[in-house]
Structure formats: structure tokens, C-alpha cells
Amino acid sequence: MRAAVLAVLLLGVTACGAENANAGGEWKPRGDVRMIVPFAAGGGSDLAGRAVAAALEKAQPGLKVTVENREGGSGAVGYSAMLGKKGNGNYLLATENAILSLPLSGQVSFTRKDFTPVAKLAEDGGILVVKKDSPYKSCSDVVNAAKGGRVSVGMSGAFGVDNVIFTMIEQKAGVKFQRVPFESGGELVPAVLGGQIQIALLNPGEVIGQFRSGDLRGLCVTTDKRYAYPELAGLPTAEEQGIDVSYVQFRGIFAPGGLDGRERAYWEAAAKGVTKTAEFQKWLKDNYLQQSELYGDAFGSYLDQVGTDLEPLLKKSS
Structure with a gap:
């Protein structure tokens, strides 16, 4: 009897884990993914978020990415909303330079290290x-x-x-x-x-x-x-x-903080497929951007360097 109960429990654990894994044991998002844009509709950040969401869907068949504008506080409202999704791989955020200038301005308590850097895709x-x-x-x-x-x-x-x-x-x-x-x-x-x-x-x-x-x-x-x-x-x-x-200004993608290695690997691989899509290339051309790619830790290092360069400038002006 005890062995039978144990077998049922093991099957349950295996089934739960399989919901977010493919045949190779890699992580996949469960259901729809939410892309937060921390600015109002109609601006450059909104255009970037929607273009990247569409390109992700094209690069990853079956993936559904819904864009949600969370404007306010010069981006602080959207970034703060993302803080509450720590460890949740079903959320992404369209990021740009505000993630560096907001903390340096002293207006927020978070920094870029509270999020997972996925990809820098373009500059304008x-x-x-x-x-x-x-x-x-x-x-x-x-x-x-x-x-x-x-x-x-x-x-x-x-x-x-x-x-x-x-x-x-x-x-x-x-x-x-x-x-x-x-x-x-x-x-x-x-x-x-x-x-x-x-x-x-x-x-x-x-x-x-x-x-x-x-x-x-x-x-x-x-x-x-x-x-x-x-x-x-x-x-x-x-x-x-x-x-x-x-x-x-860079255009890129963050995921919430606290993701494990499988989740980070999935989103970095998905982001690498974005630049190969017709949707992404059309967005670049229509909005006069330059393609500029960095992924994962390399993107994080870039953010650290730009933040270091900005610090004396913004602290002097505050």
C-alpha cells in the first residue's frame, strides 16, 4: 500500500514538472505571456514592445504574448509592477534607458539587478x-x-x-x-x-x-x-x-528577477530568434533603428557600463 501511494505521488510530481518542459527537459512558459510596457501607448517604447512581442510569437510558434501598458512615474510604475513577478517566467518587460536613469535619479529603490537581462536588440x-x-x-x-x-x-x-x-x-x-x-x-x-x-x-x-x-x-x-x-x-x-x-537609447527585453537557469536559457534563445523575423526587420526599417544585439550576461555587462558612465552626470544634476 505504501509503495502504491509513493508511486502515485511520484507520478504527480512528474506530471506537474512536465507541464513546463518539453521532451528535452527544457522549460517553456505555461499559457500566455505578458509583456509589460512601462510607458503609454503610442510612443517609442510602446512601438518597441509590440514589435518584439509580435516577433517573439513568430520566432516561437505557439507562443502568445499579450502587451500591457503600465505607464506612470516616467516608467517607474511599469518596472515596479515587474518587481512583483519575481520568479515568474511568464512575464517580460520592454526595457530601455530608464532602467538606468531612474535608480540614479533617486526616485526608485530598485536597480537593473532586480530584473533578469534577456536581450538588447536595437538602438535609436x-x-x-x-x-x-x-x-x-x-x-x-x-x-x-x-x-x-x-x-x-x-x-x-x-x-x-x-x-x-x-x-x-x-x-x-x-x-x-x-x-x-x-x-x-x-x-x-x-x-x-x-x-x-x-x-x-x-x-x-x-x-x-x-x-x-x-x-x-x-x-x-x-x-x-x-x-x-x-x-x-x-x-x-x-x-x-x-x-x-x-x-x-537601447531597446531590449527584461524578465523578472529570480528566474532559474532553464527559464533564462529559454528566453535568451527565443530573443535570438526575434531579429531573424520579418516583423522585427520591418519595425527596424519603419522606425529608423539600428540592429544591435547583446544577450544575457553580455547585456547585463553593457547595462553596468552605461550605468557607470551615467552616474556622475545624473548625480551632478540632481
């Missing part, structure tokens, strides 16, 4: 943009105007990549901008068109439609080289205009 730079009838013709004009008066700049989040770039410009040029934070890049476009702000810092994918229509103009880009894309190739870098500033 910022473009300083104005209305078509703005008196500013270059980023140098903006800096000179800020030396003698008030210049209002819109930012996607108070502590994200926009804050970093404007802080860099302020420190290099000895100026101060009037900052107006918004929850996403999607809110910046109507704000600059409506005259609520004079300058916006936007990713190419967020503003290319307004460039084509002529409603907005680009002044300079924050990449170290000009864009190769024909529609953006005419925009000079900030450095070409005498502003020694270069900074790009």
Missing part, C-alpha cells in the same frame, strides 16, 4: 524637433536662445533618455532649459505642434510622419554619426553643430 537616437514656423534652424540656435532666455523642452518621462540628453547639453553648453515632462513620445508630438513646448526630443519613428508632411522640422540628431536612412541623412549631429553630446 534622438532628434531635436520644432514646428515648421519655429525661428530655430539648428541646435546651436536653441542653445544660444537658452543662454539669453527661456526655452521650453518636452521630455518623455522626467528621468528617462530625454532628461539625460538635455542634461548633457546643459552641462556642455552652460545653459538651463525649462523642462515639461510627458508620459510618452506620443504626447510630445501634439504638444510641440500645439505650441505647449518649443522643442521636443523624439525618436525617428515617432516623428517621421510629421517630417514628411512638413509640420515639424529636425534640428540635429544625438547619435555619434548621421543617420544612413535617406530621409534623415541631411540632419547634422549635435557635435557637428558644436555641441559635444552623443547618446542613444
Whole structure:
């Protein structure tokens, strides 16, 4: 009798473990996966999260990834929501530079090490943009105007990549901008068109439609080289205009902290399939990004290095 009970228990344990394993004993997510985007719909982070979710589904047949926007606190609300999923491999998060700048700003208690780095997949730079009838013709004009008066700049989040770039410009040029934070890049476009702000810092994918229509103009880009894309190739870098500033935004994936080796291995392998999909390549092209890949520990090391570089800049400005 005792042997029979033991056999039943062993079968039960084996069956439970098999629910999240394939024939080779590797882990697989159980049911639908949730991709948290820590910013509002319509901005660059939202576009990135949805594109990566679609590419994951294509790269892993049978996988279902549902996107959930958790905006607020310049990304802090979404990242905090992910903290509560520790050890749960059925959650992912669309990450970008806010995971480094938020902790350095002192606004949150978590750091990037509270999450599992899965993959860095792409990079995009910022473009300083104005209305078509703005008196500013270059980023140098903006800096000179800020030396003698008030210049209002819109930012996607108070502590994200926009804050970093404007802080860099302020420190290099000895100026101060009037900052107006918004929850996403999607809110910046109507704000600059409506005259609520004079300058916006936007990713190419967020503003290319307004460039084509002529409603907005680009002044300079924050990449170290000009864009190769024909529609953006005419925009000079900030450095070409005498502003020694270069900074790009990465686009990547986090999983919750506390995952075991099998779960990490599954998501890293799945992410490596993302860049091979037509969905991902279309997102790159449509939004004028550059493919740039790092996985697992290599992605973690990259984050540590960028965080080290940012620390003196952001602590000086706080």
C-alpha cells in the first residue's frame, strides 16, 4: 500500500514538472505571456514592445504574448509592477534607458539587478524637433536662445533618455532649459505642434510622419554619426553643430528577477530568434533603428557600463 501511494505521488510530481518542459527537459512558459510596457501607448517604447512581442510569437510558434501598458512615474510604475513577478517566467518587460536613469535619479529603490537581462536588440537616437514656423534652424540656435532666455523642452518621462540628453547639453553648453515632462513620445508630438513646448526630443519613428508632411522640422540628431536612412541623412549631429553630446537609447527585453537557469536559457534563445523575423526587420526599417544585439550576461555587462558612465552626470544634476 505504501509503495502504491509513493508511486502515485511520484507520478504527480512528474506530471506537474512536465507541464513546463518539453521532451528535452527544457522549460517553456505555461499559457500566455505578458509583456509589460512601462510607458503609454503610442510612443517609442510602446512601438518597441509590440514589435518584439509580435516577433517573439513568430520566432516561437505557439507562443502568445499579450502587451500591457503600465505607464506612470516616467516608467517607474511599469518596472515596479515587474518587481512583483519575481520568479515568474511568464512575464517580460520592454526595457530601455530608464532602467538606468531612474535608480540614479533617486526616485526608485530598485536597480537593473532586480530584473533578469534577456536581450538588447536595437538602438535609436534622438532628434531635436520644432514646428515648421519655429525661428530655430539648428541646435546651436536653441542653445544660444537658452543662454539669453527661456526655452521650453518636452521630455518623455522626467528621468528617462530625454532628461539625460538635455542634461548633457546643459552641462556642455552652460545653459538651463525649462523642462515639461510627458508620459510618452506620443504626447510630445501634439504638444510641440500645439505650441505647449518649443522643442521636443523624439525618436525617428515617432516623428517621421510629421517630417514628411512638413509640420515639424529636425534640428540635429544625438547619435555619434548621421543617420544612413535617406530621409534623415541631411540632419547634422549635435557635435557637428558644436555641441559635444552623443547618446542613444537601447531597446531590449527584461524578465523578472529570480528566474532559474532553464527559464533564462529559454528566453535568451527565443530573443535570438526575434531579429531573424520579418516583423522585427520591418519595425527596424519603419522606425529608423539600428540592429544591435547583446544577450544575457553580455547585456547585463553593457547595462553596468552605461550605468557607470551615467552616474556622475545624473548625480551632478540632481
